[in-house]
Amino acid sequence: MSRPEAILRAEKLSVGYGIVPVVKDATMQVGRGEAVALLGANGAGKSTLLKGLSGLLKPSAGRASFGDVDILASSAEALVPKGLAHVAEGRRIFRRETVMDNLLLGMYRSRVSKGEAQARIDEVFQLFPVLRQKSELTAGGLSGGQQQMLAIAQALVRRPALVMLDEPSLGLAPNLVDEVLQTLATIRARGVAVLLVEQVVEKALAFVDHAYVLQSGRLIAHGSPAELAATDVVRNAYLGHAVPEAAS
Ligand SMILES: Nc1ncnc2c1ncn2[C@@H]1O[C@H](COP(=O)(O)OP(=O)(O)OP(=O)(O)O)[C@@H](O)[C@H]1O
Ligand SMILES: [Mg+2]
Structure with missing residues (x-):
């Protein structure tokens, strides 16, 4: 093929x-x-x-x-x-920061407007609704699966190809x-x-x-x-x- x-x-x-x-x-x-x-x-x-x-x-x-x-x-x-986004082995997230801050940090270098950042975060919350529920909680307190979702979400907010x-x-x-x-x-x-x-x-x-x-x-x-x-x-x-x- x-x-x-x-x-x-x-x-x-x-x-x-x-x-x-x-x-x-x-x-x-x-x-x-x-x-x-x-x-x-x-x-x-x-x-x-x-x-x-x-x-x-x-x-x-x-x-x-x-x-x-x-x-x-x-x-x-x-x-x-x-x-190009690389979600490395072992869930590299900021454990002491909240879920929301992790996502904002994911866009740190992307220079997106506030509105655009919010739109992207809404989009990943649709993919991972549990992250919306936990958005104000510290990432280190999430389950292993939720931490993995966060690691992926943090890559996706950069809109990778x-x-x-x-x-x-x-x-x-x-x-x-x-x-x-x-x-x-x-x-x-x-x-x-x-x-x-x-x-x-x-x-x-x-x-x-x-x-x-x-x-x-x-x-x-x-x-x-x-x-x-x-x-x-x-x-x-x-x-x-x-x-x-x-x-x-
Ligand atoms: N930081 C490092 N310094 C030196 N050698 C390393 C390092 N990391 C991995 N290696 C060696 O490189 C080889 C390949 O490791 P690698 O982690 O790429 O394998 P992998 O296919 O990802 O394995 P796994 O399924 O266990 O994750 C191994 O022999 C490993 O010992
Ligand atoms: Mg490996």
């Missing part, structure tokens, strides 16, 4: 922490409005690759672009206003995993591209248009969920690890 024009593109990208790259020669893309999963066992390098794509880590080789912006020549801060999410369902009860994925489907239906790292492989594949499989720092396969299901490549990538499935 043909894929939409790329909004994010990486070519032979290598990313790591020291001299030896963790992710090597990664070539991949996410199309405009497309939902893409990045799958792989623990330690495969999924978070590292996302960090290389969002400017949090400087790739050591290769090329990457977001729209017409050269990612290797940009900082993470410069990529945010261009429309692409949201990268690193294991948004980690630690969530199965019904909340479904809720988060449904929200991502809504976001996507509005034309926002999604790059999802998700441990619940089955659910991720049910949601995305395309998936990449990372094994020991190498992208070993990619295709539509149907194409990948026809091979053992996903299962093999988790060999020695349990293939994460939805808890029932």
